[in-house]
Amino acid sequence: MHTLRKPYLIFLGDVTLKSDAKTGFGLRDWCPTDVIGQWALPQATVSLGLPVIAPADAARRGAGSIVVGVAPPGGRLPEAWIPTLADALHAGLDVVSGMHTRLERYPQLVEAARERQARLINVRHADRDWPVGTGLRRSGRRVLTVGTDCALGKKYTALAITRALTARGMKATFRATGQTGILIAGQGVAIDAVVADFIAGVAETLSPANDADHWDVVEGQGALFHPAYAGVTLGLLHGSQPDAIVLCHDPSRQTIEDHPHIALPALDEAIRRYLEAGRLTNPDIRCVGVAINSSSLSLPEWARYRDQLQAELQLPVCDPMRGGVESIVQAMGA
């Protein structure tokens, strides 16, 4: 499990496209108090609107890590970025990356990290020996976000639920299973990067036994209906043994993203299948609501869609971006 040193300095490289800085914006929005500032090369034209702080200054002000907050072209660090990251290591910061390419590929970074005993952290990788799943019940309560597909709001919904629980004074912890989530939470495991035998075991490790009134809010991955990733989804569901699931859905999709030959399931069928599978490790599992990514709908369309779906499923339906997740948190009995 990765545990990151906060607060962060966000590095933007020479970014010129806002969409390439998605990670940086996500960190700014979701853990603002953990972000001390931003730093970029002179060529960069995108800003997060944060204080501009050089790595050495950031280290002096207490920063723990410099985080690569942009997707580099081709998934590899351009040569021009390396000296800045090496400087940060020399200043004592860890370098944290969500890229597929490991930071250890860059000899200058390895050398600088060694000299200063700073760390190179690849949050997309999950190097460690993991236990296999046991299926044994643990104390504490758990909610898992699940989906009709990938990339439609499972992380966002989990973060919103965690915030809403905390705002009520409840004990709640967001449990990250993907790289952006790990950066936000400061810890977690990229569960799709572990060896297949250990998916459920990793999920068990990620949300350990806890106080009876504590909620782990587990970030879902993939979908049971995805031809590539359903195995990850099922292992995460079994290992998380959730008391509650929240189904995430984007009504503009008819088929699995990038797989136009595979239709999305109906929502009631999707819920039935998740509950059926989840009962293996938690017979009391129930669905507490549906989180819709309604960005394709106008406000009146969304209101109509929501009311209709609520009546149909007899469950709270909300869009975390439009009105929050209060009704779901209420249904959790929190």
Added chain:
Amino acid sequence: MHTLRKPYLIFLGDVTLKSDAKTGFGLRDWCPTDVIGQWALPQATVSLGLPVIAPADAARRGAGSIVVGVAPPGGRLPEAWIPTLADALHAGLDVVSGMHTRLERYPQLVEAARERQARLINVRHADRDWPVGTGLRRSGRRVLTVGTDCALGKKYTALAITRALTARGMKATFRATGQTGILIAGQGVAIDAVVADFIAGVAETLSPANDADHWDVVEGQGALFHPAYAGVTLGLLHGSQPDAIVLCHDPSRQTIEDHPHIALPALDEAIRRYLEAGRLTNPDIRCVGVAINSSSLSLPEWARYRDQLQAELQLPVCDPMRGGVESIVQAMGA
């Protein structure tokens, strides 16, 4: 994907327990024409009853690999075994191991392999870049063995079906997904050792497009009802997109092995769940029979159990060890 050089010389180390030589016996029984002989240290007391041939002689007679045919104590090669394996490498044989511990851990073997350009092959590992699953249909026919639990005959049943198809003059290939299966087939992937994101993609790679009348017989892994391994099972099911499944079951088990808190599903429910999940990538999937590991039953008990189950499920029921799999192969329409 591992591709091994046959024929094999089987190395038995200093084995004194027959059960420790399971891999050696499996190879002798399932691919006798691929096994040239056996070799052991003087302390060994277990024999496969094969010709005793020294590694250098085996190489001269055309052997391609020496296979570690015993489970070493503690999962690590004892020091005393290393010189023999190094000799085999010097003679030009590859060394093949199904252990968790990689052969590269032993410097003497690495050195010997390098000198002679022989290979160290760890069939339990699956090092390679794999594609993610596509869910696209491929030509050819596929049958997958699935189970109510782990370790109850999925490999054995798949091998028996492959044999029966071949005996009928059909085109059929056994597709190995675990280490013993890989040793028998001479190729395959240990699917539980791949990174979780790629389970389905590996399964697609393992049974590529083929002639319309060719059967791939895919060795199943785990069980949808297993709290640790269901993710592997689901990804293998999706990627294999089987036209037919055969459910394997051991009637002496009431609960998942080593997980007494998790009950086995009823057989009709297990079949329903596998078909429901498999329809994602093959809407025409059907169950063609049930393979029972009846070793806990007397012959009359087995006959009674079989007849009752056949009537109940309206499917062929057989034990590959007691009477073969003809009725299942018939139901496949082969």
